[in-house]
Every structure is written in structure tokens, then in C-alpha cells.
Amino acid sequence: xxxxxxxxxxxxxxxxxxxxxxxxxxxxxxxxxxxxxxxxxxxxxxxxxxxxxxxxxxxxxxxxxxxxxxxxxxxxxxxxxxxxxxxxxxxxxxxxxxxxxxxxxxxxxxxxxxxxxxxxxxxxxxxxxxxxxxxxxxxxxxxxxxxxxxxxxxxxxxxxxxxxxxxxxxxxxxxxxxxxxxxxxxxxxxxxxxxxxxxxxxxxxxxxxxxxxxxxxxxxxxxxxxxxxxxxxxxxxxxxxxxxxxxxxxxxxxxxxxxxxxxxxxxxxxxxxxxxxxxxxxxxxxxxxxxxxxxxxxxxxxxxxxxxxxxxxxxxxxxxxxxxxxxxxxxxxxxxxxxxxxxxxxxxxxxxxxxxxxxxxxxxxxxxxxxxxxxxxxxxxxxxxxxxxxxxxxxxxxxxxxxxxxxxxxxxxxxxxxxxxxxx
Amino acid sequence: xxxxxxxxxxxxxxxxxxxxxxxxxxxxxxxxxxxxxxxxxxxxxxxxxxxxxxxxxxxxxxxxxxxxxxxxxxxxxxxxxxxxxxxxxxxxxxxxxxxxxxxxxxxxxxxxxxxxxxxxxxxxxxxxxxxxxxxxxxxxxxxxxxxxxxxxxxxxxxxxxxxxxxxxxxxxxxxxxxxxxxxxxxxxxxxxxxxxxxxxxxxxxxxxxxxxxxxxxxxxxxxxxxxxxxxxxxxxxxxxxxxxxxxxxxxxxxxx
Numbered sequence: 001x002x003x004x005x006x007x008x009x010x011x012x013x014x015x016x017x018x019x020x021x022x023x024x025x026x027x028x029x030x031x032x033x034x035x036x037x038x039x040x041x042x043x044x045x046x047x048x049x050x051x052x053x054x055x056x057x058x059x060x061x062x063x064x065x066x067x068x069x070x071x072x073x074x075x076x077x078x079x080x081x082x083x084x085x086x087x088x089x090x091x092x093x094x095x096x097x098x099x100x101x102x103x104x105x106x107x108x109x110x111x112x113x114x115x116x117x118x119x120x121x122x123x124x125x126x127x128x129x130x131x132x133x134x135x136x137x138x139x140x141x142x143x144x145x146x147x148x149x150x151x152x153x154x155x156x157x158x159x160x161x162x163x164x165x166x167x168x169x170x171x172x173x174x175x176x177x178x179x180x181x182x183x184x185x186x187x188x189x190x191x192x193x194x195x196x197x198x199x200x201x202x203x204x205x206x207x208x209x210x211x212x213x214x215x216x217x218x219x220x221x222x223x224x225x226x227x228x229x230x231x232x233x234x235x236x237x238x239x240x241x242x243x244x245x246x247x248x249x250x251x252x253x254x255x256x257x258x259x260x261x262x263x264x265x266x267x268x269x270x271x272x273x274x275x276x277x278x279x280x281x282x283x284x285x286x287x288x289x290x291x292x293x294x295x296x297x298x299x300x301x302x303x304x305x306x307x308x309x310x311x312x313x314x315x316x317x318x319x320x321x322x323x324x325x326x327x328x329x330x331x332x333x334x335x336x337x338x339x340x341x342x343x344x345x346x347x348x349x350x351x352x353x354x355x356x357x358x359x360x361x362x363x364x365x366x367x368x369x370x371x372x373x374x375x376x377x378x379x380x381x382x383x384x385x386x387x388x389x390x391x392x393x394x395x396x397x398x399x400x401x402x403x404x405x406x407x408x409x410x411x412x413x414x415x416x417x418x419x420x421x422x423x424x
Numbered sequence: 425x426x427x428x429x430x431x432x433x434x435x436x437x438x439x440x441x442x443x444x445x446x447x448x449x450x451x452x453x454x455x456x457x458x459x460x461x462x463x464x465x466x467x468x469x470x471x472x473x474x475x476x477x478x479x480x481x482x483x484x485x486x487x488x489x490x491x492x493x494x495x496x497x498x499x500x501x502x503x504x505x506x507x508x509x510x511x512x513x514x515x516x517x518x519x520x521x522x523x524x525x526x527x528x529x530x531x532x533x534x535x536x537x538x539x540x541x542x543x544x545x546x547x548x549x550x551x552x553x554x555x556x557x558x559x560x561x562x563x564x565x566x567x568x569x570x571x572x573x574x575x576x577x578x579x580x581x582x583x584x585x586x587x588x589x590x591x592x593x594x595x596x597x598x599x600x601x602x603x604x605x606x607x608x609x610x611x612x613x614x615x616x617x618x619x620x621x622x623x624x625x626x627x628x629x630x631x632x633x634x635x636x637x638x639x640x641x642x643x644x645x646x647x648x649x650x651x652x653x654x655x656x657x658x659x660x661x662x663x664x665x666x667x668x669x670x671x672x673x674x675x676x677x678x679x680x
Binding site for chain 1 (some may be wrong): 487495516669
């Protein structure tokens with residue numbers, strides 16, 4: 001195997017997954033916020049301000065969806081294209097969770113998203129609300145299945161060695177309740193909610209600062225929703241993150257040793273791994289692992305401080321609307337959860353190198369038997385495409401943000417279309 | 425259990441080729457059906473947001489392929505990497521165009537939809553040619569590949585035309601009907617015919633894969649197959665609901 005192929009395949013996976021993660025984390029969190037907003041709008045008998053909130057945040061939510069889905073497609077095909085060694089060796093175990101993610105979660109999520117979009121003003125309001133909840137819950141289900149897959153790679157569970165040396169699934173419930181997957185699931189749900197909460201707060205702050213008309217208090221209310229969601233989301237993220245940190249020493253001792261800069265321990269564990277698995281370097285890339293872990297913790301520190309102060313400021317109406325410097329701070333906070341999410345993911349994934357299935361299969365043995373030239377081709381197509389899509393989509397998203405909560409121009413009615421009755 | 429897994433995979437794959445082929449074809453026909461901005465806008469609207477519900481069939485098929493036939497999936501996808509790269513790239517470009525158009529971007533997005541549809545359809549042609557070839561894990565030779573690709577492109581165009589006759593109105597509809605003919609209940613018969621041909625082609629191509637020899641272990645299949653089968657009525661019901669909604673209420677590009 002050409003060593004360059006491995007490096008290129010790793011870059012491609014990292015960039016695909018990283019790009020995917022930037023968008024799905026906001027989608028997942030915003031879906032939750034949106035479902036709660038629409039529930040409130042429905043319960044309150046359709047007060048216009050609540051409905052307008054659902055429309056405005058719903059528009060941003062849907063725009064953000066695009067790249068998450070598109071990069072997700074490449075992720076799915078990439079397993080087979082670039083990492084067929086992984087599928088051959090361990091596909092029997094982790095493939096089933098990927099399969100169920102597509103059939104039970106994504107299939108339903110995507111279909112119901114289309115129903116939700118078409119159902120505006122057409123469905124009974126309770127039906128329309130139910131459809132959005134299906135979208136939200138299947139998004140969670142999707143995250144769960146993906147993390148079952150990822151949890152297995154980080155801490156294999158539920159497998160046995162088959163006759164030909166490959167892994168087979170032997171204990172379904174052990175795979176589905178892998179603590180590594182469940183803890184990461186909780187951590188990411190919290191992180192996604194935090195991402196969305198600070199997005200909502202930052203966008204609202206931008207408009208309040210700019211002096212956008214806010215007669216019915218849509219922006220002020222959204223600001224409160226954002227800040228008051230951020231606090232519990234932060235606590236949830238920290239709780240699950242903290243438990244995971246405690247477990248790393250047992251699950252991936254070298255990652256812990258590298259992070260703690262405990263050189264004696266690194267040397268001892270490396271020697272132990274050589275005795276167990278034969279010669280090789282078992283130390284994950286130190287600067288990257290440690291740097292990513294520290295960056296995540298630093299961002300967490302900044303966010304904790306900012307969110308605590310914000311909770312106080314937002315509680316006083318005069319400050320909530322008038323504290324323009326604080327609005328600027330809130331706007332500056334919007335990118336931070338994305339930084340923390342990405343750093344945390346790098347810490348998780350780079351820190352388990354050189355393994356792709358921890359303790360069982362090395363990354364270099366998992367790559368497909370393709371030439372470096374083909375991998376270059378794939379990289380040369382997808383990386384610029386991801387870059388354009390990401391930048392393009394953020395541009396579309398920011399334009400919608402700048403436009404603010406105005407009603408979109410009504411489309412010219414199609415000849416076949418009956419006048420849409422407003423269900424709310 | 426293996427037979428059921430093969431049937432499920434086949435069902436989702438055929439479902440995609442029939443449904444996704446129709447919206448790919450419609451995207452390819454954009455320059456013919458829509459001669460000005462307004463008409464192109466309306467033509468693209470006919471795909472939104474149905475394409476979301478159409479492409480999930482392929483996502484599910486690929487997921488089942490990984491889960492139920494993991495070793496074969498790796499061999500086919502890595503062997504045919506040069507075919508999948510343009511296919512996926514076309515798919516991404518097209519979807520980006522559709523999303524951005526719905527979010528109110530300029531008419532340039534319509535051309536992303538059209539160009540991406542051609543690229544993805546070409547990828548499908550090459551993929552189907554490669555599967556029908558001697559070895560399903562190697563890209564086919566240029567000659568056979570070109571002929572099959574041409575056939576698939578024409579098939580998708582015809583299929584998209586039937587779909588257009590069903591979904592469009594006004595001048596673009598008149599242009600579609602000029603090719604399908606006004607008989608056969610306004611293109612419905614032609615759509616049915618192209619659906620059958622597409623489905624047959626998908627089955628023939630898929631049948632070349634040695635699926636049952638490469639099935640996953642019983643434990644894995646016992647997890648995947650019953651759950652997927654149990655979910656199937658729900659999935660189909662959701663799709664029927666969406667189609668009924670679309671056919672009854674017409675469509676607007678953006679409620680975004």
C-alpha cells in the first residue's frame with residue numbers, strides 16, 4: 001500500500017467529516033429549539049409573534065440543512081470508496097448501525113422535512129407540529145446510530161472474531177449500549193444545542209444592535225430563548241464531557257497520557273503496546289491531540305463566563321435590548337461552539353491513532369487498495385467542492401440572517417394551486 | 425434472511441432509479457423545458473422538495489449495502505471509485521443548486537441543477553455499464569461504457585419527460601407534451617413505460633453482484649432486516665402522503 005494513499009484518504013475523511021459536523025451540529029440543535037418554538041406557537045393558539053419566530057428560525061434551519069445532507073452523502077460512500085479494509089474487517093459489526101441510520105432515521109427525517117416544508121398553511125396545526133417533532137426526533141436517532149458506529153471504532157464492543165479472522169457481530173445489545181457511544185451522544189446533543197442557542201442569541205443580538213424594528217418583540221424573545229437555552233445546554237455538554245474524560249484513561253490510556261503530558265507514562269504505555277501488538281508507534285500525534293483538547297477546554301471556559309453574564313443581562317429588559325456592547329460580544333460568540341465541536345472531534349479521532357478500530361485494526365490497514373493517483377483525483381474533486389459549498393451556503397445563510405424576520409415575498413401562485421388556506 | 429436482505433437492497437435501489445431518475449431527467453431537460461428565467465424557475469420548482477424524498481432511497485440502499493454486504497460494498501465502491509467520484513460530485517452540485525434556489529438565490533442556481541443532473545446521470549450510466557460488465561468491481565472499457573452511458577442518459581431524459589408532463593404546467597408542460605405526445609393520458613403511459621425500463625435495468629445491473637455469497641453474519645442480518653421490514657410500511661406511507669400532497673396542492677418553490 002502506498003503510504004501516500006493513507007495520508008490522502010485520511011485528509012479526505014477528516015475534511016468530509018469536519019465539514020459535515022459544522023452543519024449537522026447546528027441542524028440538530030436548531031431542530032430542538034424550533035420544535036419547542038412551534039409547540040409554543042401551537043399551544044398559544046397561534047399568536048402572530050410565535051408563528052413569525054417559527055418561520056424566521058425555520059428558514060435559517062432549512063438553509064443550514066443543505067450542506068449537512070450533501071456532505072453526509074459523501075461520508076456514506078466514502079467508507080466503501082476509501083476505507084474498504086475497514087468494511088472487510090469490521091463491517092459486519094459497525095455496518096449494521098450505519099444501515100439502520102439510513103433506513104430508520106435519515107429516510108424518515110428527510111421525508112418529513114419535505115412534508116413540513118410543504119405543509120405550511122396546509123396542514124392542521126397539530127399535524128404540522130407532529131411532523132416537525134418527527135423530523136427532530138429522527139435527527140436525534142440518526143446521531144445515535146452514527147455514534148454507535150463511531151463508539152465501536154473507539155471502544156469495540158459486541159464483537160467476536162470469526163473463523164476467517166474478521167470481526168462479526170456477536171452481542172447486539174452490547175454494541176447498542178456501548179458506554180463510549182452513549183456518553184458521546186449526550187455530549188454532542190449538549191454541544192449541538194449550545195451551538196444553536198448561541199446562534200439564536202447572536203443573530204438576535206445582531207438585529208437588536210442594528211436597531212431592526214421589533215414591535216412585537218420577536219428579537220427580544222429570541223434573545224431570551226437563546227441565552228436561556230445556552231445555560232442548560234452548556235451544563236449538559238460539560239457533564240457528559242467530564243464523564244468521558246474520566247473514562248479515557250481506561251479506554252484509550254495513551255490519549256490520556258499524551259493529553260496530560262505525562263512522558264514517563266507515554267513511554268511505559270508505548271512499551272506495553274509493543275509487547276501486546278508487535279513493533280510500531282502507538283503514540284497518537286501529540287501536538288494535535290493535546291492542542292485540540294486544550295482548545296476545546298479553553299473555549300468552554302470562555303463560553304461559561306459569557307453565558308453566565310448573559311443570563312444576568314438578558315433578565316433585565318432594558319439591558320437585553322439596549323446593551324449594545326454585550327450584543328457585539330454575543331455576535332462574537334457564535335463561531336465558538338463550532339470551534340469547540342471541531343476541536344473536540346479532532347481530540348477524539350486523532351487521539352486514538354494509529355488505530356481505526358481501537359486495539360484491533362490500524363488505520364493504515366483499513367485503507368482501500370487504490371493508487372495514490374486515484375485518491376488525489378477524489379481529493380481534487382471533493383475538497384474544492386466542499387469549500388465552495390460551505391462558503392456558498394454560509395453566504396446564503398448570512399444573507400437570510402441579514403434580511404431578518406421579514407415575511408418572504410409570496411410566490412406567484414401556480415395556475416393549479418388553490419389559494420392556500422392559513423391553518424393557524 | 426439473506427434473500428430478504430437482497431430483496432430489501434433491490435427494493436430501495438430500484439426505488440431510487442425510478443424516482444431519482446425522474447427528477448434527474450427533469451433537471452437535465454431544463455434548457456429545453458424552460459426557455460426563460462421564469463419558466464426555468466418553475467421547472468426547478470417541480471423537483472423541490474420531492475428530490476429530498478427521492479434521494480433517500482439511494483441513501484438507504486447504500487446503507488443496506490454496507491450493513492448487509494460489507495465486504496462486497498468495499499470491493500465495489502473502491503474498485504469503481506473513479507465512477508463514483510463524478511456521480512457524487514454531480515449529485516452534490518445539483519442538490520446545492522436546488523437548496524440555494526429554494527433559499528432565494530439567483531437564476532445561476534438553476535444551471536447548477538441542470539449541470540449537476542447531467543454529471544450525475546452520466547455517472548449512473550457509467551456505473552450501470554460497469555456493473556453489467558464482466559467484473560462489477562472494475563470500471564468498464566470506454567467503448568461499452570460510452571454506449572451504455574448514452575442509453576442511460578436517453579432513458580433518464582425520456583423518464584424525466586414523463587415526470588415533467590405530470591408535474592409541470594403552462595408552456596413548459598406544452599413543450600414536454602410535444603415530445604411525449606398528448607395521448608396516453610398526458611404522459612402517464614410514457615412515464616410508466618420508462619419506469620419499467622429503468623427498474624428492469626436496475627435489477628439486471630444489481631443481479632450481477634454476488635450478493636448472497638457476501639452476506640453479513642446472521643446476528644447482523646437479524647438486527648438489520650426485521651427492523652427495516654417493520655419500518656417499511658411507515659416509510660411508504662410517508663411517501664404516499666407526500667406525493668398526494670404534491671399532486672393535490674400544486675407547488676411553490678419556497679415556503680422558506
